[in-house]
Amino acid sequence: MLERGRAVHSRALDLLAQSASMMLEASSINEPFKAYFQDFRAGRRSALPDDFAEEELIFFEDIVNEISEPLLKARLADLLWLLRKPKNPEHAKIAIDSYISQPIDDEAWLRGLNDCWERAARLCLQTRDFDRLEKIKARLFSAFCSECPRTKFMSLWLADLLDKLKIDNDFKEDIASSLGEKASDLKKNGDFHAARSYFELAAKKYRQCSDDNGWLESLVAIAQCFELEADSRSSGSNMVANSFYENAIQSYRKIPTKHREVYGVEERIRVIRDKIAVSGKASLEEMGFVSTPGIDISDMVEQSIEHVSGKQSAEEALMYFTGLFGGPEYEKHSESAKEILKKSFLSSLFGSSHMSSDGRVIAKTPAMNLRAGEDDPANQAALHRQVQQQFSIEIQIVVEGQIMPALRQLLMEHRFTKEIMVAACHYSPIVPQGRESMLGHALWLGFEYEFGLAIHLLCPQVEHIVRSQLKGIGAHTSNIDKEGIENENGLSSLMELPEALNLYGKDLVFEMKSVFTDSLGFNLRNEVAHGLLDDDSSLSIQSVYAWWMVLRLVMRSIMIGSPNRQ
Structure with a gap:
């Protein structure tokens, strides 16, 4: 077009090429499009969403x-x-309908069709378009139930997507049993990897369905597949x-541990250890050298939404978001807790053991000492247990x-980028210098619903913040053996x-x-x-709250101020 002197047409096609060049990152809410290539040394990259000017977006809207x-x-x-302000739900609807207009096909699935369906579903969740989401669920589940002889993993991919999106509650039992049956058939045929x-x-x-038998039998089958493939x-x-x-x-x-005896796990481990010893010795000869309770919270939900909606900027919205709850009052x-213990007389007569999900005892609290006062250690332990239950x-x-x-x-109204969160950490007086990028990235992950990843980054950073602030007021934060x-002492x-x-x-x-630290707490x-x-567990309510709590401390510190960084 440019050679023909049609500069406007050339520019239009160039814009469309730039828009089409970006890679779709379907799992990201705020940054779903990535540059096709980046050359950090030369400071060059291909197009990103923020490169498009307002008039270019208007052009896209027109066509x-x-x-x-x-x-x-x-x-x-x-x-x-993603980019227009204010957000227009019609744009999301057009995108959803276009993404899912293509039939589900095994050959196209790994060439990007999977990302299309995932992005469509996430847009439905973000805009709360539950009618379209129901259609997506139905079509994905229908495809899951269909036979696909050309690709043995198609059912697995579809089930994995439904699970990732957390939209399979209506038929997760059917999915679990179907997956188990296909897995058993593959195992019988010697296809242990699949x-x-x-x-x-x-x-x-099975675990999500609270089907312990199915869950345990699947775990045993996984181990058996490894052993059979090794043989x-x-x-x-x-x-x-x-x-x-x-x-x-x-x-x-x-x-x-509590289930191992039923499935003869310890005996199998002993047998496999013997096989490892034999195969390990034989491996030496093969080696060669290589070069390398349910309550109605609907009013609370509505009030919370109203509290944060309609704000002019993402930064202002953040301040309102972190003001939803001021923290527990001890x-x-x-x-x-004292009132509950007084009314629950019988339960106070007995101690309790607290176990993890795999059967380990992680804490014990004694029975109350009814002959002593509140300061008695046993009574303090019982009170502490009840306080933690109230907090939970x-x-x-x-x-x-x-x-x-x-x-x-x-997330319906604003974009929250890593840059925003890093900037917040930079201005927060509680964030030590040199930690802004790391802590900002961890906080940003929460806006991507990646709370599990966020909490793994946040825990050590919270410990460092506490240590730095305590050192700043002269506290001894270490011990000498x-x-x-x-x-250095732990948190x-x-x-x-x-x-x-x-x-x-x-x-x-x-x-x-x-x-962070109480064995009776999170x-x-x-x-x-x-x-x-x-x-x-890393995506649990506890992890969500821990992420929000740190975000609250960072944002509140910007408003009220704090001692200089240490």
């Missing part, structure tokens, strides 16, 4: 309804939904077989009734320092302990440090 090619139409409508993939997702779905590989390569035997043991160890919980109930209501509804509303070596020890109470006050100290710092959070 979007005239476009017949579904992928291009979806791309322009999606860009308009069988394991199906069993792994089946185990997850089949040993004739070709003992080195390869050895690695599969090790994986078999690790898989058996995922079965909770004295209020303590008084409530409050946080569940806060997360489900305030934080999550408000967060969904924020018998060898004269100085070691649990830091929060026990009297200076912590003076610095933060009773309510915040209680909140910090309950969220105990997230220690759960993260010891690698005990799985995918489900």
Whole structure:
């Protein structure tokens, strides 16, 4: 067109090419489009959404309804939904309809069709377009139920997408049983790799359905597949077989201790250890050298949405978002717990053990000493247990009734980029210098609903913030062992320092302990440090609240000020 002297047409085609060049990152809410290439050394990259000027977006808006090619139409409508202010839900609807206008096909699925369907579903969730979401659910589940002889993984991919989007509650039992049946057939046919993939997702779905038998049998089957594949590989390569035997043991160890006797797990582990010893020795000869409770919270939900909606900027909305809840009041919980203990006389006569999900005892509290006063250690322990229960109930209501509804509303109205969160950390007086980017990235992950990743980054950073602030007021935050070596104290020890109470006050100290270090509370710092959070627990109410709590502390510190950074 340019050679023909039609500069306007050339410019239009160039804009469309730029819009089409970006890669779709379907899992991201705020940054769904990535540059096709980036050359950091030369400072060059291909197009990104923020490159488009207002008049270019107006051009897209003028032509979007005239476009017949579904992928291009979806791309322009999606860009308009992402960038235009105020947001127009019609743009999202056009994008959704265009994304799902293509039939579900196994050959096209991994060439980008999967991202189209995922992005469409996420737009439905973001805009609360539940009618379209129901259609997406129905079509994905129908495709899951259909036979696809050309691709043995198609059912797995579809089930995985439904699970990732968390839109399969209506038929998760059917999905679990179907996955289990396909996995068993693959196992019988000797396709152990594919069988394991199906069993792994089946185990997850059975767990979501509270089907312990299906879950445990799937875990056992995964370990059996590793062992059977190791047996089949040993004739070709003992080195390869050895690695599969090790994986078999690790898989058996995922079965909770309390269930291992039923499935003969310990005996299987002993047998596999013998096989590892044999294959390990044989591997030496193969080696060669290489060069390399249900309550109605609807009013609370509506009030929370109203509280954060209609703000002029993302920064202003953040301030309102972090003002939803001021944190727990320890004295209020303590008084409530005392009343409950007085009314629950029988339960006070017995101690209690607190167990993790795999059957380990992680804490014990004694029975109340009815002959002693409130200061008795046993009575204090019982009171503390009840206070933690009260706190847990409050946080569940806060997360489900305030934080999550408000967060969904924020994402309907604004974009929250990493740059915004890093800037917030830069201006926050509680964030130590040199930690702004890391902490800002962790906080941004919450706006992507990646709370599991966020909490793994936040826990050590919270500990560093506390340590830095305590050092700033002269507290001793380390200990010296018998060898004269100085070691930094962990967050649990830091929060026990009297200076912590003076610095933060009773309510915040209680909140910090309950969220991060108390074994009767959420105990997230220690759960993260010891690698005990799985995918489900890292996306729990506790993780959502911990993320929001740190965001609240950062944003509030900007408003009220704090001592200079340490």
